[in-house]
Amino acid sequence: MKENYLIELDPSKLDVDWQELSLEVVSLNYSNYGNFYNNIHATDSTTQWMMETNDWKACDIDFNVCPECKKLYEQLSNILNCKYIKVQKPRALFLKAGIELVKHTHYRVPEQNHLGINYIVSIENGPVNFTEYGDIDYKFAMLNSVEQHSVPVSEYNRYLIGIPLRYTEDTFTWEDVKDLLSEIRLNH
Numbered sequence: 001m002k003e004n005y006l007i008e009l010d011p012s013k014l015d016v017d018w019q020e021l022s023l024e025v026v027s028l029n030y031s032n033y034g035n036f037y038n039n040i041h042a043t044d045s046t047t048q049w050m051m052e053t054n055d056w057k058a059c060d061i062d063f064n065v066c067p068e069c070k071k072l073y074e075q076l077s078n079i080l081n082c083k084y085i086k087v088q089k090p091r092a093l094f095l096k097a098g099i100e101l102v103k104h105t106h107y108r109v110p111e112q113n114h115l116g117i118n119y120i121v122s123i124e125n126g127p128v129n130f131t132e133y134g135d136i137d138y139k140f141a142m143l144n145s146v147e148q149h150s151v152p153v154s155e156y157n158r159y160l161i162g163i164p165l166r167y168t169e170d171t172f173t174w175e176d177v178k179d180l181l182s183e184i185r186l187n188h
Contacts, residue, residue, distance in 0.1 A: 002133065002136055003178060004133070004144065004147075004174065005130040005132075005133050005136065005143070005144050005147050005149075006128065006130070006136050006138060006141050006142070006143050006144065007141060007142045007177075007178060007181055008138055008139075008140065008141045009117065009140045009141055009142060009181075009186050010140075010186065011119070011139070011140045013185070013186055014071075014072065014075050014076075015071065015075065016068055016071050016072050016075070017068050018068075018119075020068045021066075021068035021069055021072060021119070021121065021161065022121035022159075024061075024065070024066040024067075024068055024069055025061075025066075025069065025092045025121045025159050025160070025161050026121060026159050028059050028061065028066075028092050029059060030057035030058065030059045030092070030094045031057060031058065031059060032054055032056075032057055033056045033057055033058050033093075055095065055096040055099040056093075056094070056095055056096075056099070056101060057093070057094040057095075057096075058091050058092065058093050058094070059091065059092050060089070060091060060092075061073075061089070061090050061091065061092055061161070069090060069092075069161060072090070072119070072161065072163070073087070073089070073090050073163060076117060076163055079184055079186060080165065080180075080184075082180070083168065083169065084167060084168055084169045084172035084176065084180075085115070085165050085166070085167065085168065085172070085177070085180075086165065086166050086168050087163060087165055088163070088164040088165065088166065089164075090161050090162060090163045090164075091161075091162050091164070092159065092160070092161055092162075093159070093160050093161075093162055094157065094158070094159050095151060095154075095157070095158040096157060097154060097155055097156050097157045097158075098153055098154075098155070099153065100150060100151065100152055100153045101150055101151035102150055103129075103131060103148050103149065103150040104148065104149070104150070105145070105146060105147070105148045105149075106145040106146055115142060115143065115144065115145060115146075115164070115165040115166070115167070115177065116142070116143045116145050116162050116163065116164050116165065117140075117141070117142050117143075117162070117163040117165065118138075118140070118141060118143060118160050118161070118162050118163075119139070119140045119160060119161050120138070120139055120140075120158065120159070120160045121159045121160060121161065122156055122157065122158045122159050122160070123156055124154055124155075124156045124158075125137060125138060125139045126151065126152065126154045126156070126158060127151075127152060128143065128149050128150070128151055129149060129150045129151065129152055130147050130148070130149045131147070131148040131149065131150075132147065132148070133147075135152065142165075142177065142181065144174050144177075146174075
């Protein structure tokens with residue numbers, strides 16, 4: 001069932017100029033993923049590639065020069081911050097055309113992201129591949145990133161804004177997240 005891996009969100013439910021947000025994200029100054037994260041994430045052998053490659057990049061978002069990114073973050077924070085979920089500061093990510101983002105998993109480790117909301121700003125949104133499900137195309141979605149996933153090769157550069165979320169209570173599950181999204185009517 002697709003909803004066990006990814007829940008599509010409805011961008012019309014937020015007051016964001018999505019075209020302007022896309023321009024902001026594409027114009028940012030990216031660094032190699034490994035340099036940017038400086039090995040702060042719990043990793044295993046599947047994530048070593050991400051720390052060493054020049055083709056997967058990331059950057060912080062300066063809200064002073066990216067007002068639409070700030071609006072997205074603030075609105076999602078107001079909607080989703082609760083006892084069980086902490087919305088973290090967004091990051092912009094870039095994957096070079098012709099490169100596959102290798103299979104990896106975000107572990108449920110304190111202070112690290114376990115979930116993510118991604119908005120793909122590229123021409124082609126392209127799928128994410130969940131090992132246990134397969135390819136899922138999306139534009140704006142909440143991803144269950146504790147499930148192993150990858151991004152297949154595309155002929156286009158891929159840019160996205162990612163808003164990491166983490167569970168603050170060990171008892172809160174993906175099923176609870178699905179219920180929460182349904183309750184606040186942010187999904188389709």
